Structures are given as C-alpha cells and as structure tokens.
Amino acid sequence: MQDEFSLWLNGNSLVLASSALGPRRIDDLLDLQLLAYLGSVGEMPEIEEITDWRNIYQAIQASMGCAFTSLYSHPSPSSTHAPLQPLQVLKTGLTQYVPRLSQAAVSRALASLDSLDRQLLQPLCRACITGCQFNAELRLLLPGMQIIGSELWFGSSAPLSCQGPDWRVDHAALGKTSAHTTTYLLDEHLFDSVRDLVDEALLGKREQYRLAVKLSGGRVNE
C-alpha cells in the first residue's frame, strides 16, 4: 500500500492520498481540508449541533471549488450496546463509497491504519477532541480530484483523552453520536482561482496542523 497512498494528519482529519494525484494536487487537497476545518472551528468553536458545523465545513469547501457533493448519513454507531470504536466506524463509513477500481488498494491502506503507533496519533487526537466531544474525519483523496470523507462526531459524559487505533469508548459514556460520509468532486479550475487566498489564509498553519506520517515498512512522506 505504501507505494499507492501517503498518510497525513491534517487538522482533524486522517488523510490517505493516492500517489497518482501527484504532490501538487495532494497539497491542494490537503489545503482544502485544512482551511475548511480551521474555518469551521473559527465560525463555530463550540459544537452544539453537528449538522450546523458540517454545513459550514461543506460551504467553505464549496467556496474552494467543491460545489458538487453527495451526502450520506449512517445509522447511529451508538445504537447497539457494544463499545464504540472510532477508527472502525470511520473506516466503515469510507469503504462503502470507494469506487470499485480503487477498493483493493484502499482496503490495504485502511488495514495498515490499525497498526499505527499510538504515540503517533496523539497530535491528531488533540485536534479531534475538545473536552467531552470528538470530531474527526477519515478522508480519502483519489485521482480525478475525488474526495471521500467519513466523519464521526460524538459526545461523552466524561472528558475524552487521546488513544490508539484500538480505542474503544464505553457505550454507557456515549452521548449524541453522528456518523456521516460526504463525497466531493473538486473543480481544479475553481480551486486554482482562489489559490492565492488559500495560501494567504494558511500562512504558518500548515506547519502547525499538518504532519506527514511514516508508515512501517513504507516510504516517508516529505
């Protein structure tokens, strides 16, 4: 898988980027997500209704050329009494919308996430957790500027802390829970037309909110 995807921590998103996109377009798509995330946090620092937050998140991406989207809500992951496994929920939300041609490679990439070092995920957790709330995304960047974002939001009765890939949240502690998948198609020309504004807004932010991840046995992202 390491030849096919690179892995990034980007804002509150764990991003798998197809190497077929090329470095420039991967940067574009990472910037798109990061600006949407930081903009949403700026507009709505405290999330009361996740639907409102997602509307802002999608609207900002629309302003950068992601005008055409498809939305899919999933049954509440907390509807059973089993513990909630955030990474597994995120992966499930992603896999069912992956185009058939990419499924095998994506499956291998997703499988590798289970063995990510717990310490490595700590920075991502810090971006995803605010007190008793968790808001994260697993995002896939595919050739053709296709984006699939699997999002999970939940509240907890107790403050949350950073965990590893096998993190389980006890059902009894769970509050509101929402899982959602959005597929986007980015218009390159529309994105290029706002590139200067994106650069201006993210000045100094990429270093702060983006981290390339080395996969065991794989290549190191630059």
Place this chain on the structure above:
Amino acid sequence: MNEITSKELAANCTLGGNASFLATVAAQDREDIKLANLMVQQQVLQAERSGEAIHWFDNYQLKLQALAEPVKEEGFDPAVIQMLAQAGQAGSIITQWALQSLTEHMQGLHLFQSSVQRERKRYVQLLPCVTQANGCIVLILHYLDVEVTRSRSGVLALRTKRDDNSLSERLAAITFDPVVFRDAHRQRVFLQITDHNRLMLQQVKLGRRGSPGSR
C-alpha cells in the same frame, strides 16, 4: 431514447439542488451545465438571503433561461413533452426520476439546503438533463417543497407539501445549447463564480485547536 439508468447525479448540498444527467449528455456539456447551474444557484440564494420577494423557482428559471437558448421552432421531442405532461403523476418518468434522486439523498436530506430552510420546510431543486434528437439539451427544472420529520427511531421521513397558498411542485423546461453557452456565457459565468467564492473565502475566520504539527 431516455433510459433512467446510467445517469450521473451531481448534488450541490450547500446551495440546494441536484442535477442529473442521462448518459447521452456529453461530459463537457455536463460540466457546462453544472457551471451554469452553480452560478444561478449562488445568485438565487443570495437574492433569497437579501429578502427579494421573487419566488425561488421563478428566479431560478429566469436566471437559467438567460444562459440558455430560446425554445426552438421544433420545440421539444415528444418524449420530453410526455415527461412534462405526466409530471407529478404516480409512475411518470420525471416523478420516478425525482423520487429516485430524493431517495438517494434521503439520508442526507437533513443537511440538504438547511441554509434556506424555514422551520421544517425545505425545498429540493432537481435538474434532470436530457439530450434531444436535434442535439440540444433540455433542462427540466423540477422544484419540490418538502417537509422533513424525524421518527422516534431517528429515521428521516419526507413528504411533499401542499397547502392552499403555494404549489408543492413546480416544473419548467428550457433548452440549453452548449455551443452558445461556451461562446457567449462560459467565461463570464466562471468569473462570477470565482468572485463569489473569493468573497466567501475572505469572510472565513480561522480558529485554533490542538494540532498535529505542534509537539
């Protein structure tokens, strides 16, 4: 000629509406229609927000018509006329198409177009696009007022709305000539969308959170 299978559905969640295309609509034409539709939706939403009295559908039709061709002498293909005539009737092609589109987006409907919702009332704008025998593309504007309710189990339910004062469903058809659009409108449309997007982005204020890059 027009099978409901093999269509592309391009939904625009932030502006409320989706365009769907039969396989006979060429890829470049689809892109042009999406672009035209995007600009029109941006403008109509802006008018709605600024309190203009004109109904969403009328404004949408007016603005999209300005980017399209006047109806040609030969008019619409019989199949299209039939689709329009049967609209709203159970089992009609256009109604099936609309319902299929809605069903595909049912689960995401609570996000769909909430920016202009009033209480539980929302609307859905569908734009099925059909290529005629003469090569022109017919854009079928299909508007539905809907009410969204949530059952105890959390499942969304949807029904079209009807009351004495407003239509629950509106329908119109206009012809779209991609060549004319590319020659006369495309560049201006792209620039207007870009201007709109830049304005939106300039208003975004970034927040702060614990971050992956900070150690």
